[in-house]
Each structure stands twice: as structure tokens, then as C-alpha cells.
Amino acid sequence: MGHRKHSQPRRGSMAYSPRGRAKSMEARIRGWPEVNSDEPRLLAHAGFKAGCVQIVSIDDHEHTPNHGKQLVTLGTVIATPPFVVIGIRGYTKDVNGFQAAFDVYTKDTPKNIEKAFKVKVNDDDMENAEKTLGKIKQIFAIAAVTPKLVGLEQKKPYIFEIAVKGGDTSAQFAFVKELLGKEVKIDQVFESGSIVDAAAITKGKGWQGVIYRWGAKRKQHKSRKTVRELGSLGPISPQNVMYTVPRAGQTGFHQRVEYDKRIMVMSNTEKNEFEINPDGGYKHFGNVNGDFVIVKGSVPGTYRRLIKLRKQIRNEPKKVLKPNILEVVLPLSLIHI
Numbered sequence: 470m471g472h473r474k475h476s477q478p479r480r481g482s483m484a485y486s487p488r489g490r491a492k493s494m495e496a497r498i499r500g501w502p503e504v505n506s507d508e509p510r511l512l513a514h515a516g517f518k519a520g521c522v523q524i525v526s527i528d529d530h531e532h533t534p535n536h537g538k539q540l541v542t543l544g545t546v547i548a549t550p551p552f553v554v555i556g557i558r559g560y561t562k563d564v565n566g567f568q569a570a571f572d573v574y575t576k577d578t579p580k581n582i583e584k585a586f587k588v589k590v591n592d593d594d595m596e597n598a599e600k601t602l603g604k605i606k607q608i609f610a611i612a613a614v615t616p617k618l619v620g621l622e623q624k625k626p627y628i629f630e631i632a633v634k635g636g637d638t639s640a641q642f643a644f645v646k647e648l649l650g651k652e653v654k655i656d657q658v659f660e661s662g663s664i665v666d667a668a669a670i671t672k673g674k675g676w677q678g679v680i681y682r683w684g685a686k687r688k689q690h691k692s693r694k695t696v697r698e699l700g701s702l703g704p705i706s707p708q709n710v711m712y713t714v715p716r717a718g719q720t721g722f723h724q725r726v727e728y729d730k731r732i733m734v735m736s737n738t739e740k741n742e743f744e745i746n747p748d749g750g751y752k753h754f755g756n757v758n759g760d761f762v763i764v765k766g767s768v769p770g771t772y773r774r775l776i777k778l779r780k781q782i783r784n785e786p787k788k789v790l791k792p793n794i795l796e797v798v799l800p801l802s803l804i805h806i
Contacts, residue, residue, distance in 0.1 A: 481683030481715050488682070491724045495627050495775055496668040498726075502782040504634035509644035513631045513779045514658045515614045516549035516762065517621065518669070518772055520751035523798035524733050524763065529790050539795065544733055544763040546745055547776050550618035551652035551760070553579060555586070556611035557645045558630060559638075561604050570605060571598040575650035582613045585625045599642070608633045608641040610648065614775075620755055627775055655760050659778070661735040662791040666728050668777040669770035673722035683715035725769045728783055733792045734763035747799040763797065 501512055524544040528535040556574040560567040573594045578586070609630040616623040633641040659665065679685045680697045688696050702710050710716070736742045737760050745763070750756040753772045768776055 479713070480685045483713060485723065486712065488719060488723060490673075490719050490722045491670045494670055495629060496670055496724050496726070496777055497629075498668055498777060498779055500782060501632040501634065502780055502785070504780075506635040507640075509633050509635040509641040511610060511631050511653065511658050512634055513777055514549060514653075514655050515552060515612075515627065515629070515775060515777050516547035516655070517616060517619050517754075518768065518770055518774050518776050519546040519548050519754045519757050519761070520772060520800065521545055521767070522745065522763065522800065524765065524794060525796040525798065526733065527793040527795065529793060541798075542765055543767060544765060544797070545768050546751070546757060547762050547764060547768070547778075548619040548757045549655040549760045549762055549778075550614060551654045552612040552614040553582065553652055554610050554645065554648040554650065555582060555613050555628070556588075557598070557642065557649065558609045558611055559598060559601070559605040559642070560607040560609070562606040567607060570601055572611075573598050573649075574611075577650040579613075581615060581617070581624060582626050582628075586613065586628055595646075602639055602642055605638045605642075608638055608645060610645045612653070616773075616775075618759070620758060621773055629777070655762060656735060659732060659735065659762075659780075660789060660791075661732055662789045663732050664729050664781045664784075664786065665732060665764070665778040666726055666781055667730050667764065667768040668724070668726045668779060669768060669774055671721050671723050671725050671769045672771040674720040676718065677720035678717045679715050682717060682720045685715050727766075727768060729781055730768065730778075731765040731792070732762050733765050734761075734794055734797065736761065743794070743797045744799065745797060747801070751800075 498513065504510060522544045524542050526540055526542065528538055528540045530536060555578055556572055558572050559570045561570045574588045574590050576590055609632055611628065612631050613626040613628045615626045633645055678697055679699055680687060685699060688700060690696060699715065702714055734743060738758050745761065746756045751772065770776060
């Protein structure tokens with residue numbers, strides 16, 4: 470903090486430095502939880518953020534003051550169209566880490582995906598992959614989700630990897646082989662009450678000053694030149710500014726992961742279990758059609774942005790409790806003038 474009479478903690482967290490723009494609109498998941506099961510399963514799904522609602526539910530957390538009482542909490546509506554498994558990828562491991570050993574793709578790729586993702590499919594790819602299973606350490610499913618399925622204008626699909634855990638690599642390979650070329654819905658991966666991690670790109674704020682970006686303190690109103698800047702950038706020697714000094718720069722549009730988000734509602738608009746579409750639809754999104762989930766709390770990103778839901782990697786509970794939902798309160802209807 471420089472020379473001052475009273476010390477105080479630094480302003481802003483260094484945890485995410487440097488705070489630069491994300492390279493892609495799609496968040497990348499680098500870590501996957503382990504599954505203690507003999508049956509292979511997919512560990513992630515994806516959807517698009519629609520808007521927010523209020524959830525009226527009964528608190529089922531034991532040993533809490535509100536246990537058994539009615540609670541009103543924020544919920545985020547995520548439209549979750551089915552994704553298509555278009556390929557299988559196997560990784561070997563050496564001193565340099567994981568290396569891609571083989572890729573096997575389906576011959577029945579949908580036309581809209583084939584336009585954006587052209588691969589050469591050979592007849593002997595599957596046989597060659599099965600021969601190398603003894604060296605394989607990880608199996609991933611290559612999935613493609615199309616934004617147009619939820620009513621968005623974007624035609625180009627998002628293509629990403631989903632880890633497969635449980636059992637040995639041979640069982641995992643056979644599991645993904647059965648799904649090759651097929652659609653996978655959200656209820657095949659998660660269930661109501663499951664706790665997930667949400668990965669997305671946050672809302673971009675552009676170039677912001679040091680007060681907004683780092684939470685630095687404003688100087689007094691009679692300060693020289695300006696109030697909304699730091700009092701000092703550091704000592705006179707050495708003649709460079711340290712990276713720990715808060716500076717103005719890019720704010721928002723960062724990749725972030727929020728942990729332990731509970732799925733409160735998992736349904737389909739055709740079931741009419743809950744009315745989730747306000748009059749006029751959600752702002753900048755419209756009506757949600759098809760499969761959707763309502764996640765407790767907020768998730769990173771703005772409306773229409775891709776949200777990846779991964780099986781929770783921390784604090785896994787012993788059992789999944791299905792939430793007792795009394796009502797879903799919609800936002801105020803949009804008034805079109």
C-alpha cells in the first residue's frame with residue numbers, strides 16, 4: 470500500500486490475474502471429478518441462459534434454522550437442448566501429460582454440424598481405436614450442441630469434449646460407442662436435485678478504471694488532477710510498475726466457474742409441470758421451448774450465452790435429495806409499446 474500510517478489489505482484479488490478477455494465464447498473445462506462406479510456415465514451437459522425467476526420451495530437442509538420452512542430464492546432458467554455425440558477421443562499419458570491417441574467420428578453427422586465440422590471418416594478407425602485401448606488412460610465424448618434448437622439465430626454449433634468416468638476404459642469406450650450419432654438429453658446426465666458446477670464466459674464490461682475494476686478507494690475531492698486513480702504506483706526505484714499494482718483495463722468477458730449449483734427444476738415445456746415463460750418471453754431471449762433446468766442462484770454470463778454444467782467436483786453429497794418446489798414466480802411481463 471506504499472507509505473502510510475495505518476496498514477490495510479490490498480484492494481482487489483490477484484486470484485484471476487491477468488484479467489484479460491476470454492479467447493472463446495465457449496468456456497473450457499480443465500478438471501473432471503472421479504466417479505466411484507462400475508457403470509460409465511457422461512459428466513457434463515450444456516445449455517443457454519434464458520433469464521431469472523423466483524423459486525418458492527421447502528428448505529430440506531437439515532440442522533439449519535429454516536429447515537422445513539418455506540423459502541424464496543433466485544433461480545436461473547437454462548434452456549438445455551439435446552446434444553449429439555459425434556465422436557470418441559482417447560488420451561494416452563506420458564511424461565509430457567495427456568496426448569490424443571485417436572479420434573473416431575460417426576458417419577451419420579447431422580448436416581448443420583457437418584458444415585461447421587468437417588472430418589474424414591475411415592472405415593477402419595473404430596478397429597484401430599479398439600486395438601489401442603490398452604494404452605488409453607482417458608475417454609472423452611465429442612459432443613455438438615446447436616443454439617438454433619432453442620430458438621437462437623446462431624446456426625453454428627458448439628463442439629466440445631465431455632469426460633466419461635466409471636468402469637475401465639473398455640467399458641467407457643463401449644458406452645460412448647453406443648451413443649455415437651445419437652442425441653443425449655439433460656435427464657440422461659443429471660437428475661432433479663443434482664448439484665453441478667456452471668462454467669461460462671462472464672458479461673463483458675469493456676475497459677474500466679481502477680476504481681470499478683479493482684475496488685480501489687477514491688481519493689478526496691481536492692486531490693490533484695483526478696479523484697478516480699491511485700495515489701501511488703509504487704516506489705521510485707526500481708523504475709517499473711509491479712504487476713500487483715491495480716491498473717485500469719479489461720473488465721468482464723472472463724472465463725469463470727461457479728461451484729455447487731443445485732438443479733431445482735428439470736422439466737420440459739410440453740409437460741406443463743411449471744409455467745416458466747412470462748408474457749412476451751424473456752428479455753433478449755424469447756420463450757423457452759423443450760427441455761430446461763432451473764438452477765438455484767445465479768450463473769456467469771449474459772442471456773443467450775452457452776453455460777456448461779459439469780458434475781460437481783467438490784463436496785459431493787452422500788445422496789441426491791429431490792427439491793420440494795411449491796411455485797415458480799415469473800418476472801414481470803414485458804410490455805411492448
